[in-house]
Every structure is written in structure tokens, then in C-alpha cells.
Amino acid sequence: MASELLGGRVILHAGDCLDVMATLPENSIDACVTDGPYLLPSIAARFGQADAAAAQGRVYQGAFAGFTGNPEIVSDICTRVETWRQVLRVLKPGGHLLAFGPASIGFSRMHCAIVDAGFEDRGLVDWIYATGFPKGKPLDKHLDRKLLGEVCDADELARGPVSHAAAFYASRDIALKPAKEPIVMARKPLVGTVAENLLAWGTGSIEIDGCRINGEGYPTNVLLDGSAVVADAFPRDDQGRTPARFFFSAKADAHDRAGSDHPTVKPLSLIQYLVRMVTTPGQVVLDPFAGSGTTGEAAWREGRHAVLVEINPKFVTAIERRMSLCLAGPEERKREAIKAKVVDQPFEAGSLFAGL
Numbered sequence: 444m445a446s447e448l449l450g451g452r453v454i455l456h457a458g459d460c461l462d463v464m465a466t467l468p469e470n471s472i473d474a475c476v477t478d479g480p481y482l483l484p485s486i487a488a489r490f491g492q493a494d495a496a497a498a499q500g501r502v503y504q505g506a507f508a509g510f511t512g513n514p515e516i517v518s519d520i521c522t523r524v525e526t527w528r529q530v531l532r533v534l535k536p537g538g539h540l541l542a543f544g545p546a547s548i549g550f551s552r553m554h555c556a557i558v559d560a561g562f563e564d565r566g567l568v569d570w571i572y573a574t575g576f577p578k579g580k581p582l583d584k585h586l587d588r589k590l591l592g593e594v595c596d597a598d599e600l601a602r603g604p605v606s607h608a609a610a611f612y613a614s615r616d617i618a619l620k621p622a623k624e625p626i627v628m629a630r631k632p633l634v635g636t637v638a639e640n641l642l643a644w645g646t647g648s649i650e651i652d653g654c655r656i657n658g659e660g661y662p663t664n665v666l667l668d669g670s671a672v673v674a675d676a677f678p679r680d681d682q683g684r685t686p687a688r689f690f691f692s693a694k695a696d697a698h699d700r701a702g703s704d705h706p707t708v709k710p711l712s713l714i715q716y717l718v719r720m721v722t723t724p725g726q727v728v729l730d731p732f733a734g735s736g737t738t739g740e741a742a743w744r745e746g747r748h749a750v751l752v753e754i755n756p757k758f759v760t761a762i763e764r765r766m767s768l769c770l771a772g773p774e775e776r777k778r779e780a781i782k783a784k785v786v787d788q789p790f791e792a793g794s795l796f797a798g799l
């Protein structure tokens with residue numbers, strides 16, 4: 444079932460993107476900008492790839508649904524070649540794909556699936572930020588519980604480390620703090636040369652002038668969150684200014700969410716920048732994993748069209764609401780955010796999946 448939003452500029456399909464994409468004509472879409480659901484590879488290894496999504500559902504449904512209300516967020520669909528084959532089929536030759544990964548876990552499997560589907564690999568764009576949470580777990584507590592759980596009470600263990608092993612490993616963890624989100628950049632193979640493809644299909648190039656920062660420099664494959672911590676990690680210019688040549692986008696805030704309680708909303712400015720980069724005005728961008736509809740709003744704001752697909756009926760309703768808010772002023776958006784009691788914190792799945 445599809446609905447036309449924002450005067451037909453955004454087409455929203457409710458359903459599984461594999462089914463929906465199968466109904467879209469070949470070579471009909473100019474670009475795909477998307478951010479698919481998470482994968483937990485250890486679950487995939489344990490249950491087999493085919494059953495991974497169902498197994499993830501079984502194992503995590505309780506915790507995850509309680510946390511997000513949305514078990515579909517955990518799925519192996521982004522690591523399956525067939526998913527990207529469908530995206531490839533509907534894209535025009537030379538059409539770009541920008542795909543955020545299933546966090547750091549499973550990202551390389553997604554990247555391989557995209558290339559195996561027939562896309563030309565155009566490298567990675569990295570979005571670097573300071574606000575990621577460490578995904579590890581306190582090893583000393585786990586060791587103490589394992590060694591002394593039956594002889595010490597909870598208060599004593601909480602004061603730990605108690606055992607020698609816990610003290611020895613107290614300074615260690617099992618993962619680094621995430622500070623970047625990689626985005627796969629890929630392109631459907633051209634037909635002929637770039638010039639021939641551009642003339643035939645209008646795709647195959649990326650926007651440079653419109654993506655220059657303050658009209659200067661060349662757009663880079665590094666995007667920053669605008670925080671001082673990240674900026675300080677980059678060289679300053681002759682006048683000691685922060686790295687102004689990079690595009691800045693902080694993690695999504697209440698304004699980006701516009702009242703949605705979706706747990707993994709991407710910042711609007713970031714998606715707008717990416718949509719602008721890989722399309723020209725009036726072109727069509729596909730997001731098979733629409734979530735709160737950020738790509739739809741970004742495309743509309745950039746004078747493009749969007750085709751969105753979302754499987755979760757709750758989010759489908761939220762996208763419809765969000766698209767109607769596009770025409771509202773900033774005050775109304777703000778009121779919606781407050782009404783929904785949106786906590787101005789980015790979603791992090793780390794602690795839930797720690798140690799898997």
C-alpha cells in the first residue's frame with residue numbers, strides 16, 4: 444500500500460522493502476540513501492544466516508521491544524546480497540548508493556553484499572563524532588561474579604574488584620568506544636562513459652559546488668559532528684581556525700526527530716547533504732529502510748522526490764505525521780517534540796548487546 448505525501452513528492456510504501464522494490468520498475472530511481480537495521484553476527488553464526496532475523500527476534504524480542512518497541516530494527520537484511528540486487532535493479536545506470544551500516548557490527552558484511560550484488564565500490568564516507576558510548580562491559584564485575592558469586596553478596600561485589608583475576612583485568616575491556624559511522628558509497632555500473640551515461644540517464648556524477656563548505660574547498664569523504672573534541676583532532680588552518688572545510692552535522696536532536704520516537708533517527712542536515720551530493724534537483728531518491736522518514740524530508744527540502752519503504756506500521760504512521768510537519772513552522776515542530784517527550788539523546792544499542 445502506497446501513500447502520496449507532500450503533494451506527491453514523497454511516496455511512502457508500507458511493507459517489506461524486498462516485496463516493495465520488486466514492484467518498482469527497473470532503472471527508475473536516481474539514487475538510494477539509506478540506513479538499514481542492525482545485525483548481530485554472533486546470532487547469525489549461532490542460528491544460521493537464514494534464521495538469524497527470527498532468532499534475533501526470539502532472543503531479543505523482550506528486551507529489545509521493551510527498549511525500542513521495534514524488533515525489526517534487528518535484522519540481517521542489509522547483509523543479504525538479494526537486498527542490494529533489488530536496489531541495483533531499480534537504480535538507473537550510474538545511480539549512487541549511500542548506505543549507513545548496521546553500526547560497526549556487521550558493517551563489512553553489508554559492504555561485501557553491496558559489491559557482490561554488482562555495485563561498483565566507490566569507497567567509504569566517514570561521519571566522525573564524539574558522542575558514542577563504549578560498548579564493552581565491566582570485566583572485573585563479571586569475573587568476580589563468576590568466581591565469587593556464591594560466596595560474596597551483591598554489595599561486596601559492587602565495591603569490587605574482589606578477586607585477584609578481577610583486579611588484574613579491571614583496566615581492560617572488550618571493545619573500543621565508537622567515534623565514527625562509515626557510509627558505503629557505491630554506484631550502479633555506467634553504460635558507456637561518464638559523459639554518455641550522464642546524457643542518457645542524468646546519473647553517475649556527484650555535486651561538488653553545492654557541497655562545498657562555505658563555498659570553499661572540495662567536499663571530502665570525512666564528515667564531522669561539529670564538536671570541539673572532534674575538531675581538535677584535525678589540523679587547524681594558518682589562522683588557527685577549526686577544520687572548516689569539513690561538513691558538520693551533530694547527532695540527531697529533538698528538532699531532527701520532529702516528535703518521532705524512532706530510536707535511530709539520522710540528523711536531517713546530514714541526510715540533506717548526502718541527498719544533494721548524489722542527486723540533481725527533481726531526481727528521485729529511494730530509502731528502503733525509511734525509519735522516521737528523514738530521507739523523505741531531506742529530499743523534499745532539497746527539491747528532490749523520494750520513495751520510502753518502512754515495514755513497521757507504527758513508523759509508517761510517524762512518517763506520515765512527519766511529512767505533514769514539513770509544511771509547519773519551527774514552532775509547531777518544537778511543540779511536537781515536547782509533546783512526544785523526546786529525550787535529546789542519541790540511541791545507542793551498545794550496552795544492550797555488550798559482550799555478544
Ligand SMILES: C[S@@+](CC[C@H](N)C(=O)[O-])C[C@H]1O[C@@H](n2cnc3c(N)ncnc32)[C@H](O)[C@@H]1O
Pocket residue numbers: 458459460461477478479480481513515516518520705707708709710731732733734735736737738752753754755758
Ligand atoms: C536504522 S532504521 C532507519 C532510521 C532512519 N534513517 C531515520 O533517520 O529515521 C531502519 C528501519 O528499517 C526498518 N526495516 C527493517 N526491516 C525492513 C524491511 N524488510 N523493509 C522495510 N523496512 C524495514 C525498521 O523498522 C527501521 O525503522
